[in-house]
Amino acid sequence: MSTLFDQLVSTYKSMEIAFPDLKPMTLAQWILESGRGESQLAIQHFNFAGLKWRDEMVGFATPVKFEAHDGVDFYCKFSSLKDFIVGYWKFLTRKPYKGWEGKATEGPDAFIGFIGPIFNPAGDEYVKQVRALVKEATDRLNAATAAPTTPALPRVPGAPVVVVIDPGHGGTSKVGGSSPNNAVSPSGELEKNWTLDIAKRTKTALLSKALATGKNVKVFLTRETDINLGLSARANVAKDKGAKLFLAIHFNGFTEKPGEKDVRGVETLIGTVNVNPAEDRQLAAAIQDRVLKAMQEVDPATKTLKNYDRTFGKGFKEQALGVLNDVALGNSTSTHPCRACLVEIEFMDTKEVEDLFRIVPSNSTREANRQKIAEALADGLLSRV
Ligand SMILES: [Zn+2]
Structure with a gap:
């Protein structure tokens, strides 16, 4: 039975x-x-x-x-x-x-x-x-015995592992080093909306996967709506909630060489000034692997693109990023409870990526694509819980 x-x-x-x-x-x-x-x-x-x-x-x-x-x-x-x-x-x-x-x-x-x-x-x-x-x-x-008012889902023993997900950007003005938006799709969709959509889906996916695998996880988003938070304020959520994992979600825009809009790829970054680089690398590699695989599944053409893995096979890239600042995350050389990375899912200013993920008009295939990326992020996070 x-x-x-x-x-x-x-x-x-x-x-x-x-x-x-x-x-x-x-x-x-x-x-x-x-x-x-x-x-x-x-x-x-x-x-x-x-x-x-x-x-x-x-x-x-x-x-x-x-x-x-x-x-x-x-x-x-x-x-x-x-x-x-x-x-x-x-x-x-x-x-x-x-x-x-x-x-x-x-x-x-x-x-x-x-x-x-x-x-x-x-x-x-x-x-x-x-x-x-x-x-x-x-x-x-x-x-059957009627379940208590809250449905009787399997109980998971032990203290929960806290995960903080940070949807990049938000709002309309720059706050504490965080710009309201960076990348824009060809038709004008904004990175800040894509990151929020994916972050919410990731939270739901992570909770349901955790339940299914008997892991006790608590998930917080740094923002649930279209507001902006400073870079330290975002990292501070991890510190305040006692997070073990912190994931910032972004989409790329190729701004270095205007006119050359065919750059594609997934990249995952960790901080350069870093008290726990080895731990961050493990998390970054777990995220990078799964997002890359998910991207190749939703768009097989990406496999043939040159340098599709923008971490060049390492699974991570290093960069000085305010949102990954260890002090703000609650890490010090003696105690570093939080692993952190930032994923740039794809180059949303390309037509191909926009066609895969755009929010308007709503469409079940694109929604499923966004869901697939969220599931990949959830799998990556869960592997480090
Ligand atoms: Zn961004």
Whole structure:
């Protein structure tokens, strides 16, 4: 029996939904779709209903590329069991399901008879299979202990490892050495918005990966909105929160030689005046490796570009950077709890990179690309927790 599925049942039991009578029928559907919580979609992404990615799910889920029995597609990734349940009901508010509430008032059989054939091309056969699992679903709900108000996700022992993520730039004016923006895409998108988007996704990805691997992690962003903080103030967040890892996220712009706009590459930097260079190098290499790999996956053409790895295979570059100042990070020669690096994900002033990541207009492929980079950053950070 799947522990994960038991937790889903407990969580569902404790949650209030608009049509409580539909709990057994919808749970029966999830038993079928997820193989009682044993599908990879359920295990990896808390998606127990095989929900494919749809733009209306922004804010409820994130898109993830996944190979199911019917081929590769984008699916919804949820960050918790509760988010899945909320997301499932959100999914039904989409246009194709319009009118389901009317059916729901007629009862669970009418409900599944209506949504089933929209949900699955097998139509009546699918509806029959779901109905056959209602008894099991009812028994499971009866047997389950309602989860406490917060969903009963696995508890992780030990003190949390603190990670601080710093989305580069922000706001409209220069503050303490931090410019409001640096790189600009060909159509005018700003680095500060891309860094914030990626940082937020990295935080979510890191928390869910930590949970999945039994690691206890706490994540802070230096800014959650479009504001600017000075370089020391950013590093001070790591010091104040007792961080073990600090990652500043930037995108590059090629300003040295105007007109030569085809420079591409990933680079990860560590500070030159540095009390713990070996530790910083390990972190930088972990980040660089994964972002480089992710970039090559989202854009295979990058592999052929000369000097695509701008660290020239070392995994890091050294530069005097205020945001990586050891004193501000809380490091001294005798105690250096914090490892820090700064990643320049790509050259956003090239047309190719803009096409891969631009935020407007919103598009699920580009959103998935940004998500992929965030997952790579989260993997790199998690490897050093
Ligand atoms: Zn920057």
